[in-house]
Amino acid sequence: MKTIKKIAKVILRTVLGLVAFVLLYLLSAFLFSIWSVKKEAETSNDVAIYxxxxxxxxxxxxxxxxxxxxxxxxxxxxxxxxxxxxxxxLAIGWGDKGFYLSTPTWADLKFSTAVKAAFALSTSAIHATYYQSMPESNDCKKIIISNEQYKRLITFVDDSFKRDAAGNIINIKTNANYDKNDAFYEAKRKYNMFYTCNTWANNALKSCGQTACVWTPFDRGIFYHYR
Known part of the structure; x- marks a missing residue:
């Protein structure tokens, strides 16, 4: 009986610990998302990014x-x-390679893929998609930056690619394309719950001096400042 009680206490403490961690994570994500890094002032309007x-x-x-x-x-x-x-x-995104190549929809998500992504047990990839037009909407916001800021954004993105011995970016040969105008590339760094695809995008905005979150794992954090 004592053994059962001890096991029950361990299980209860573990569950409570997990619940507390999730609540702290979500609270931190909320607070650091609404806490913004302000854009650089008095720069020229040269390049439209989105x-x-x-x-x-x-x-x-x-x-x-x-x-x-x-x-x-x-x-x-x-x-x-x-x-x-x-x-x-050209739309450029960074993320977990397993998510990109094995999870076209949330219905396809496997538990093993989610665990590997959350705990940095997988590799990452860059997804690049060509578009004919980029109409603005609640889900697509234009940002005008200077040429100097754009050069810094280019450097940030370039530094995210993994390269071969000759210095070339590495195309991932796959049939998991989302449409006919996209491709995947090997990337640096590992995805985890503290550095997500949206954290990468938020850091890209920081790199070129634009309004951004202090930290966010979610897209809602980024778009909060642009809607």
Whole structure:
């Protein structure tokens, strides 16, 4: 009987500990999301970028080509199924490789994939998608930045790619594409509950001096400051 009571106490403490951790995590996410990093003041208006969400995940969207850079030189149209070279915008997102390649919808989510992602047990990938247009909406917000800020954003994104011995980004050959105009690439760093796809996007905004959360694991934190 004493053994059963001891086991029950351990289980109860474990459950309460998990509940307390989840509540603390959500409270921290809320507080650090509404606490903002303000945008840099008095900069020129040179480049239009966008933040785009599918309801859970935030992409940073950039013009494919302008006077500063041509993203298609490395993130080649040839790596997409369509090989369509007319895309004018490129949406770039970072995330867990298992989520990207094995979980096209939440219905496909496996427990093992979620655990690996939450506890940094998997590798990461960059998902790049070409678009013909980028209409603004509640889920797509335009941000105007300077050329100097844009160069810093480029550096941030470039530093997120894993590269081969020759310095080239590494295309992931897969049939798990979301549509005909996207491709996946190997990325640095591991996804975890404290550094999510949205944390990466939030840090991308910080890198180019834009309004951002102090920290957020969720897309709602980012868009709170732009809606």
């Amino acid at each position: 933040i785009l969400t599918n309801g859970d995940h935030t992409d940073i969207v950039v013009p494919v080509k302008n006077t500063v850079t041509d993203w298609s030189r490395e993130i080649s149209y040839e790596n997409t199924v369509s090989r369509d070279t007319t895309g004018k915008y």
